[in-house]
Amino acid sequence: MLAYIIRRVAQSALVLLVVGLVAFAMFRFVGDPIENMLGQERTLEDVERLRENLGLDQSFLVQYYRFLENAVQGNFGLSFRQGRPVSDILLERLPATLELAFVSGLLALLGGIALGIFTAIRKRGVAANIIMTTSLIGVSLPTFLIGILLIYVFSVELGWLPSFGRGQTVQIGGWSTGFLTQSGLQALVLPAITLGLYQMTLIMRLVRTEMLEVLRMDYIRFARARGIKDRAINFRHALKNTLVPVITITGLQLGSIIAFAIITETVFQWPGVGLLFINAVQFVDIPVMAAYLMMISVMFVGINLIVDMLYFAIDPRLRVDRTAGGH
Amino acid sequence: MKTKTILAALLMSTVAAGASAETLRWARAGDSLTLDPHAQNEGPTHTLAHQIYEPLIIRDHSGAFQAALATDWAPKEGDPNVWVFNLRQGVTYHDGSDFTAEDVVFSINRAQSENSAMKELLTSITEVRAVDDHTVEFVTNGPNPILPANLTNLFMMDKTWTEANGATKVQDIAGGETTFASANTNGTGPFVMTSREPDVKTVLTANESYWGKDEFQLDVTEVVYTPIQNAATRVAALLSGEVDFIQDVPVQDLERVASTDGLVVKTAPQNRVIFFGMNMGAEDIANDNVEGKNPLSDARVRKAMSLAVNRDAIKKVVMREQSQPAGMIAPPFVNGWSADMDASAMTDIEKAKALMADAGYGDGFSIQLDCPNDRYVNDEGICQAAVGMMAQIGVTVNLNAQPKAQHFPLIQNKETDFYMLGWGVPTYDSEYIFNFLVHTRGEERGSWNGTGYSNPDLDTKIQSLASETDLDARNATIGDIWSVVQEETLYIPIHHQVLNWGMTEKVGTEVSPEDDPKFKFFKMN
Numbered sequence: 001m002l003a004y005i006i007r008r009v010a011q012s013a014l015v016l017l018v019v020g021l022v023a024f025a026m027f028r029f030v031g032d033p034i035e036n037m038l039g040q041e042r043t044l045e046d047v048e049r050l051r052e053n054l055g056l057d058q059s060f061l062v063q064y065y066r067f068l069e070n071a072v073q074g075n076f077g078l079s080f081r082q083g084r085p086v087s088d089i090l091l092e093r094l095p096a097t098l099e100l101a102f103v104s105g106l107l108a109l110l111g112g113i114a115l116g117i118f119t120a121i122r123k124r125g126v127a128a129n130i131i132m133t134t135s136l137i138g139v140s141l142p143t144f145l146i147g148i149l150l151i152y153v154f155s156v157e158l159g160w161l162p163s164f165g166r167g168q169t170v171q172i173g174g175w176s177t178g179f180l181t182q183s184g185l186q187a188l189v190l191p192a193i194t195l196g197l198y199q200m201t202l203i204m205r206l207v208r209t210e211m212l213e214v215l216r217m218d219y220i221r222f223a224r225a226r227g228i229k230d231r232a233i234n235f236r237h238a239l240k241n242t243l244v245p246v247i248t249i250t251g252l253q254l255g256s257i258i259a260f261a262i263i264t265e266t267v268f269q270w271p272g273v274g275l276l277f278i279n280a281v282q283f284v285d286i287p288v289m290a291a292y293l294m295m296i297s298v299m300f301v302g303i304n305l306i307v308d309m310l311y312f313a314i315d316p317r318l319r320v321d322r323t324a325g326g327h
Numbered sequence: 328m329k330t331k332t333i334l335a336a337l338l339m340s341t342v343a344a345g346a347s348a349e350t351l352r353w354a355r356a357g358d359s360l361t362l363d364p365h366a367q368n369e370g371p372t373h374t375l376a377h378q379i380y381e382p383l384i385i386r387d388h389s390g391a392f393q394a395a396l397a398t399d400w401a402p403k404e405g406d407p408n409v410w411v412f413n414l415r416q417g418v419t420y421h422d423g424s425d426f427t428a429e430d431v432v433f434s435i436n437r438a439q440s441e442n443s444a445m446k447e448l449l450t451s452i453t454e455v456r457a458v459d460d461h462t463v464e465f466v467t468n469g470p471n472p473i474l475p476a477n478l479t480n481l482f483m484m485d486k487t488w489t490e491a492n493g494a495t496k497v498q499d500i501a502g503g504e505t506t507f508a509s510a511n512t513n514g515t516g517p518f519v520m521t522s523r524e525p526d527v528k529t530v531l532t533a534n535e536s537y538w539g540k541d542e543f544q545l546d547v548t549e550v551v552y553t554p555i556q557n558a559a560t561r562v563a564a565l566l567s568g569e570v571d572f573i574q575d576v577p578v579q580d581l582e583r584v585a586s587t588d589g590l591v592v593k594t595a596p597q598n599r600v601i602f603f604g605m606n607m608g609a610e611d612i613a614n615d616n617v618e619g620k621n622p623l624s625d626a627r628v629r630k631a632m633s634l635a636v637n638r639d640a641i642k643k644v645v646m647r648e649q650s651q652p653a654g655m656i657a658p659p660f661v662n663g664w665s666a667d668m669d670a671s672a673m674t675d676i677e678k679a680k681a682l683m684a685d686a687g688y689g690d691g692f693s694i695q696l697d698c699p700n701d702r703y704v705n706d707e708g709i710c711q712a713a714v715g716m717m718a719q720i721g722v723t724v725n726l727n728a729q730p731k732a733q734h735f736p737l738i739q740n741k742e743t744d745f746y747m748l749g750w751g752v753p754t755y756d757s758e759y760i761f762n763f764l765v766h767t768r769g770e771e772r773g774s775w776n777g778t779g780y781s782n783p784d785l786d787t788k789i790q791s792l793a794s795e796t797d798l799d800a801r802n803a804t805i806g807d808i809w810s811v812v813q814e815e816t817l818y819i820p821i822h823h824q825v826l827n828w829g830m831t832e833k834v835g836t837e838v839s840p841e842d843d844p845k846f847k848f849f850k851m852n
Contacts, residue, residue, distance in 0.1 A: 031732025035739070037500070039368030040751075040763070041447035043774055047739065054500075082525050083361050083500050083509050092524075148559050155567040163563040164555050165528070269555045271527040278556075279526065282701070284732045 008308055012301040019297040023290060024064040032056075033080050033284035054080075067290055077287035081279065086291045090273060095175045096166060097265070097272030101257045103188055104196030108257075109250055112200045113239075116207025121234060123212065131204075138201035143260070147194040147267035154190060162187050164269040195264040199253050206249060210242040217241075251307065255300050349851040350549040351834065353844075354561055355574035358526050358554040363509040364482035365437055366498045368444040373480050374843040378531055378550065379421075380482035380514035383412055383431070384475050388839040388848055390598070390660050390755065392475065396426065396483055396515065400475055407470035407796050414461040418538045420485045421512070421519050428457035433486035435465075442497040448477040448753075450771075451793065469794035472801065476754040488513045517543070517847040518550060528553050531846075539847065546851035565590065565829050574842060576829040578647045578704065584829045595838035596651055597826040598658045599751040601703055603696075603713070603819040605629055606744040608779015614695035614744045622694075623744065627686040629816040634679035635720045636713060638672055638822060645708040650822040655813065656750060656760065658823055660840055663757030663805040668813055672820060679720045691721020697743040698726060699734040704824055710747060738777040746777060749824070753841070757805045761789040765812060778817060785811055 034047050034056070051057050055066060070077060076086035115135075119128040138146075155163035167183030169176040178184030214220065215238055223233050262274035269275070273292060280288035359375035360367045377385070383397035396415055403409035418426040435455045438445040451474065454466040465474060489495055494508035512520050517539065518531035531550040539545070553570070555561040558577040564570045566587060576584055576592060585592045605623040606612055612621050622628050638652035654672035657664045683689055698710035707728040714724045724745075737743040752759050766772035766789045767781040788804050795801040812818075826838050835850030 029733075031730060032736040032739075033732070035732055035735040039444050039447075040775065041368060042444070043447060043770065044739075045770065046447075078500050078505065080500060081360060083363075083366070083498055084505055084525075089525075148563075151560060151563045155569075156563050159567055162569060163567055164560050164569070165553060267557055267560060269553070269557065269560055271524070275526070275556075282730070282732070 004312060005309065008305055012305050015301055016294070016297055020068070020290070020294060021064060023293045024060045024067070027063075027284075027286050027289065028060060030281060030289075031284045033286060036283050037080055063286075067287075071291075071294070076291040079280075079285055079288050081283045081285045081288070086287045089276065089288065090291060090295065091174060092176075093271060093273045093276050095177065096270060097258060097261050097274060099178060100188065100191055100195060100261060100264070100270060100272060101254070103192040104194075105199070105250070105254055105257055107192055108196040108199035108203055108253075111196075112203025113207050113246070115200075116204040117211060117234065117239065119204070120208045120211035120215065123208075135201040135204060138197040143194060143198070143263045144267050146197060147190070147264060150190045150194060151267070161189050163190075166271060191264050191268040191270050194267070195257060195261055199257060202253070203246060203250065206246055207242055210245060211238055214238045214241050248307075251303065255296075255303050258299065259296050348548045349546050350551060351547045351572060351846065351849065351851070352551045352553070352570040353572045353574075354553050354555045354564060354570045356554065356556055356558070356561070359529075361498065361509045362512050362520075362523070363494070363498050363506060364484065364514075365434075365443045365445050366509060368448075368480070370842060375529065375552070376482055376514075377480075377516070377843060377845050378518040378847075379512045379516045379520055380484070381516045382481045382483065383414075383478050385845065386479050386839075386841070388837045388845070390840050392479075396431075402470070402472075402796075403464065408467050410465040410467070410471075410474050411458075412463045412465065414463060415538060416461055418515050419536055420488065420515055421534060422485070422488060424485055424487060426483065426485070426515050427460045428463045429460075430483055430486050431455065431463045432457050433489070434483045435481070437484065437489070437495065437497060438481055440497055442499045444497075445481060448481070451477075470796040471793060472796050472798065473754060473756050473758065476756060480753065483515065484508070485513055517545060526554055543847045544850050545847055547846045547849050550846055562829070565831075568831075572828070572830040572834050572844075574826075574828055574844070576827040578649045578827070581647070581649070581827055589832050591830055591832055591834075593828045593830070593836070593838050594649070595826055595840065596659060597751075597824040597842060598660055598753075598755075598840040599703075599749050599824045600653050600656050600658050601706075601709065601747065601749045601821045601824060602653070602656050603632075603821065604738070604746050604748055604777050605632070605819070606741070606777065606779050608781060609744075612694075612744040616693045617688075622686070622688055622692050625686045625688075626815055627682045628688060629819070631679040631682040631686070631720055632717065632722060633816050633819045634673060634675045634682070635716050635722070636672075636819060636821065637674045637716055639674070640716075641709055641712050642822060645705050645712050646822070646825075649704070649825045649827065651825065653820040653822050655809065656764065656818050656820050657757055657809075658752060658840070661752050661755050661757055661760070663760075663802070663809060665806075665809070668809060671813065676719050683720055683722075688721070691723060693723035693725065694745050695725045695727055695743075697734060697737050697746040698728040699731045699747060700728040702731040702734070703747075703749045706747060706749075709821060738775065741777060741779070743777065748775070748777070750775075751841070757809065758789070758792040761792070761805075761808055765789065765808065765817065780815070780817055782811070 034051055037050065038046055055063060078084065079086050079089055082089060115131055119131055122128045151163045154161045165187060166178045167187035168181040169178050169184055170180045178188060220233060220238060223237060261272060262277060265272045265274035266278050276288060277292045355371065357371045359372045360369060361372060364376045364380050381395045383395060385393050385395045387393045396418060397412040398415050400410060400412045403411050414428060420426060432455045439449050451467045451471045452465055453468050456464050458464055467474060489508060492507035494506045498506045498509045517534050517537045519534050521530045521532050523529040529552040533548040555564060561573050562576065562580045562584060565573050565584065581592055584590050607623045609621055611619055615622065642648060642650045642652055652672060654670055655668040696710055698707060700707040710726055710728060714726050717724045738746055738748065750760065750764065762772045763775040765785065766776060767786050768776045785808060788808055792801060792804060826842055828838050833852050835852055836844065836848060
C-alpha cells in the first residue's frame with residue numbers, strides 16, 4: 001500500500017514538473033512584459049536594464065529553474081502588474097472563485113439529479129421532452145454567450161440582478177465571503193448559473209441514462225412485482241445504484257469548474273483567480289501565470305491522486321496483483 | 328496608526344453624509360497599476376493618482392494649463408536656464424502636514440531616481456532648489472521653454488511621510504520588494520482614498536480640507552471605481568444603472584447607449600493619432616518579395632501607399648464615424664499642428680499607380696503588415712481594410728495581427744517593415760513627436776522610430792528645439808521639420824481617435840482629450 005502511494009506521489013510530482021516546463025517554454029510566445037511595464041517615454045537603455053534585472057534575457061530553462069528554486073521556498077515572486085507578492089494576490093482572489101465554484105457545483109448536482117430523475121421516470125412526457133431539448137442549449141452554447149444573454153435579460157431588461165462584481169463581501173479571517181449579504185447572494189446567481197449550466201446538463205443526461213438502465217434491471221421488476229411503491233423503487237433502489245458513476249464524474253468535474261471559471265469570471269467581472277489569470281496573460285505577468293498554472297495542476301493532480309487511492313481502497317484486485325507480483 | 332485611519336475614515340464618512348452626498352460610480356476597462364505616483368507612466372494609473380495627488384500644474388478638461396500646487400511660474404529674469412515656481416500657500420496633505428518647497432525638491436528628485444518611470448520627462452532638469460518655503464527654482468541644462476508641459480503628471484509627495492514609511496525609493500519590482508507608497512496614499516488632492524482592492528473596487532471620499540474647496544465644482548463627494556474589462560458587461564452595467572459613468576463605450580454600442588432614456592454619450596477627439604510606419608532605412612527588407620532592394624526606401628512608393636488609403640471609408644465602415652481622418656501624425660491640440668497639413672491626405676488610385684510605375688514597381692510587390700489587435704480602437708479592422716486598399720495599387724499585404732505584448736517588441740527590435748502605431752502627446756508640443764518618431768534612433772532620442780529614417784540635418788533641427796527660447800523661431804523650425812516629414816511621407820497617417828464617454832444625465836462633464844477625468848470638475852445635476 002505504502003509503496004503504491006509513494007509511486008503515485010512521485011509520478012504526480014513528475015507531472016507537475018513537466019507542466020511547469022511546458023508553461024515556461026510557452027511564456028516566450030505570449031509576448032514581452034517590458035513593453036507593458038514601461039511607458040512610451042522609456043529609452044532603449046531602460047528596456048535593457050529592466051530585462052536584465054527581471055532575468056528575462058535568460059533562457060527559459062534558467063528562468064524555470066529560478067522559479068522552482070524560489071517556489072520551493074514558498075516564494076512566487078512579485079506580480080509584474082500589481083507589484084505585490086503573487087501568493088498574497090492568489091489567496092485574496094481564491095475565495096471568490098471557490099465560492100462561485102461551490103454554488104455552481106451544488107446547482108449542477110442538485111438540478112442535474114432532480115431533472116435527470118424526472119426525465120427518466122416520465123420519459124415520454126411532454127415536459128421531459130421539453131427539458132431534454134432545451135438541455136441541448138446548455139451543452140452547445142458557449143459560456144460567454146449564456147452569460148451575456150443572462151445579463152441582458154436579468155440585469156438590463158428586468159433589472160433584477162447585478163451584471164458584474166461580487167456585491168458586498170464580509171471579511172472572515174483571511175476569507176472574503178459573499179454568502180452573508182443580500183447583494184453578495186444576488187451577485188452569485190447569474191455567474192453560478194452560467195458556470196454550472198453545462199455541468200448540470202451533463203449530470204442530468206448521465207443520471208437519466210443510468211436511471212433508465214437501472215430501471216430495466218431484474219431486481220426492479222421483482223420489486224415492482226412484490227408491490228413495492230413506485231416512490232420507494234425510484235428513489236431508494238434505483239437512484240442509489242445510479243449515483244456511483246455520477247459521484248465519480250462530479251468529483252472529476254469539480255476541478256474543471258474551478259479551472260473553466262476563467263470565462264465566466266471575465267464576463268461578470270468576478271474578482272476570482274480566473275480573471276486574475278486573464279489579466280496576467282494580457283499583461284504577460286509571468287509570475288502570476290506561472291503560479292496560477294501550478295496551482296491548477298496541483299489541484300488536478302491532487303484530485304487524480306485521491307481517485308487513484310480510492311480505487312486502491314475499493315478494488316481488492318489491485319492489492320492482490322501487487323502481492324502476487326512480489327513472489 | 329490603524330485606529331487613527333479608521334477614526335479618520337469614520338469622521339470623513341459622517342462629514343460626507345452631512346453635506347449633500349453625491350456618489351459617482353465609475354467604471355473603465357483597466358485599473359490603476361500602482362498607487363506609487365512615480366512608478367508607472369500610464370493612463371489609468373495617472374487618472375486615479377490625479378484624484379488623490381496633485382502636480383504643480385494640471386491640464387483641465389479642455390487641455391489648457393491650470394494652476395494646481397503652483398500659483399504661477401515663469402523663466403527667471405536674466406537666467407533662461409532657470410524656471411521659478413511660486414507655490415500655493417496653506418495647502419495640507421491628507422494627514423494634515425503642510426505642503427512646502429522641500430516636498431517639491433524631494434518629489435522631483437524621487438521622480439528622477441533609477442526605478443522611476445517618470446524620469447525620461449525630467450532629463451533636462453539638473454537641479455531643483457528651494458529658495459524659500461513657497462518658491463522653487465528648476466535649473467535645466469540649457470533653456471527649456473516647454474518645461475511646465477512635462478510636469479502635468481508629476482505628483483507631489485510629502486517628504487516626511489514618505490521617508491518615515493521607508494518609501495523614498497521608487498518600487499523596484501525586479502528586486503522583489505513592495506513599498507509602503509505602492510499601497511498607501513497621502514496627497515494634497517481633492518479626494519482621499521478610503522479603501523482599495525486592486526482590480527476589484529476603489530473608494531474615494533471628498534477631502535474636507537481641500538485648498539480648492541471654494542474654487543472648483545466638487546459636487547462629487549464619493550467616487551466608487553470598478554474596473555470592468557468586458558466591453559459588453561461594462562455597457563450593461565451602465566444600461567442597468569449600476570454605474571453612472573463609463574470611460575470607454577465600444578463604437579458598436581454608442582447608439583444603444585445614446586438612445587436609452589437618461590443616458591448620454593459625449594464625444595471628443597482624443598490626443599492620439601493612428602498611423603502606419605515603414606522600414607525605409609534598410610538596404611533590403613525581410614518581409615517582402617523584392618530581392619536585393621527595398622521598395623519602401625523610395626519616397627514615391629511611400630506616397631503611393633498613402634494615396635491608396637481611403638480614410639473616409641475607414642471612418643465610415645470600420646470606425647462607425649468615430650474618427651477624424653488625419654493628414655499628419657500630430658493630434659489637433661498639439662503646438663505645430665496645421666489644419667492644411669492635416670487636411671492634405673487624399674485618396675487617388677490613378678496617381679498612386681502612376682507613382683508606383685514611376686518607381687519601377689508597376690507590378691507591385693508583397694509585404695507583411697504587423698498590427699496590434701488589443702491596443703487601439705478597432706486596430707485589426709483598420710489593418711484589414713488597409714489590405715484591400717493596398718491591393719488596388721498592386722501591393723499585396725499579408726496581415727499579421729497579434730496582441731500588443733507581441734506587436735510592440737517587433738518595432739522595438741526592428742523586426743517589422745510595415746507596422747501600425749498610435750501616438751499621444753502629453754506635452755502638447757511637436758518636439759515630443761519628433762524626439763520619439765522622427766529623430767535618428769539612438770541612446771537619447773528616436774526610441775520609437777522604427778522606420779530606420781535618419782536625416783542629420785533634421786536631427787540638428789530637432790535637438791535645437793529643446794533650448795530655443797524665442798518661441799516664434801522655435802515654431803518656424805517646427806514648421807520646417809513638419810514639411811520635410813510630410814514631403815518624405817515618413818509615416819502614413821490614418822486618423823485621430825475619438826473618445827466616447829457614456830454617463831447618466833445626472834453627470835455633467837466635458838471629455839478630456841487625454842482620457843483622464845478629474846472629478847473635481849464634475850457637476851452633478
